[in-house]
Amino acid sequence: MHAITVDEPGGVDVMSWAEVPIPDPGPGEVLVRTQAAGVNRGDVLQRQGHYPPPAGITDIMGMEALGVIEKLGDGVEGHQVGEQVLALVSGGAYAEFFVVPAGQLLKLPAGIDPLAAAGLVEVAATVVSNFDRVHLSAGETVLIHGGAGGIGTLAIQYAKALGAHVIVTAGSAKKLAYCRKLGADEGFDYHDDWEPQVMMATQDRGVDVILDIVGAKYLEANVRCLADDGRLVIIGMQKGTKGTLNIAVLLNKRGTVTATSLRFRSLASKAAICRRVEEAIWPLLSSGAIKPGNQTQVPMAHASKAHELLESGDNTGKIILVV
Structure with a gap:
């Protein structure tokens, strides 16, 4: 088979479409043709x-990834060769075949283009697990950083489906307009000083929940923007891993700061999240309450182009590699 390989860390030029061995599924795993x-x-x-x-x-x-089951490992039940599935994997999807634990397979949401669903697995798992973690509820206000990206576009719609008031940050007027089209109530350009705008929008109350992909750079401002009993969940570190935190501000707000990673969870945890996605997100997709959002398709052999586009910041929605 062919796969995107990386000889050494670096820019997009280190990526190659090279021939590698087809992996073999172990017990409890399946081989999927991508x-x-x-x-x-x-x-x-x-x-x-x-x-x-x-x-x-x-x-x-x-x-x-999206694909078709090619082979079942020992002990796998409830699936069959030839079945089209979605998969949450820890790695390996940039290839013509990949192996995945059977518990991390997901059924396709009814009535949704399978290719559109292919770019929703990771973001849906991230959004639902983190909003569950901080107990986002109807009537609360949530601030979503990077609202026009893959995670942001689904987070906006899921938060609205939960009955929350949604504020976003994004990098341009065009992206903010896209976020509003998806249901965001208010939005601010993150190139500006977004903190006072968020506080003004909430009449200085602050927000109940913040979903943050940025990391260290936003830590202090995020905590200052929390309402009493507010919860900040950090899911990315695009702008640094080390920040400073005024404990007194957090203490006075009775605030919570938490951080999560999906990739390094246990197999049981990932399987449970996949079931939660099927339960909470897929019906909203099928009903139209959540729409897949913009999608850019790139041939998998040209994955370097996809990475260039993602890093440029010009893209809205999700980028999909198609075999």
Whole structure:
């Protein structure tokens, strides 16, 4: 088979469409013939050498995919060869075949283009698990950073479906308009001083929940923007890993700061999240309450172009590699 390989960490020029052995599924795993794979920020970080896969996982990039089951490993039940599935994987999706634990397979959402769904697995798992973690509820206000990206576009719609008031940050007027089209109530350009605008929009109350992909750069401002009993969940570190925190501000707000990673969870945890996605997100997709959002398709052999586009910041929605 062919796969996107990386000889050494670096820019997009280190990526090659090369021939590698087809993996063999172990007990409890399945081999899937890839039809499409989603492109995520974690893939870019891995290519750059900042986000290595968990121990024992292939160094081929790719954490979500659509495909057809080619072979069942020992002990796999409830699936069959020839079945079209979605998959949440820890790596390996940038290839013509990949192996995945059977618990991390997902059924396709009814009535949705399978290619559109291929780019929703990772973001849906990230959004639902983190909003569950901080207990986002109807009537609360949530601030979503990077609202026009893959995670942001789904987070906006899921938060609205939960009955929340949604504020976003994004990098341009065009992206903010896109976020509003998806249901965001208010939006601010992150190139400006967004903190006072958020506080003004909430009459200085602050927000109940913040979903943050940025990391260290926003830590202090995020905490200042929390309402009493507010919860900040950090899911990315695009702008640094080390920040300062005024404990007194957090203490006075009775605030919570938490951080999560999906990729390094246990198999049981990932399987449970996949079931939660099928339960909470897929029906909203099928009903039209959540729409897949913009999608850019790139041939998998040209994955370097997809990475260039993601890093440029010009894209809205999700980028999909198609075999």
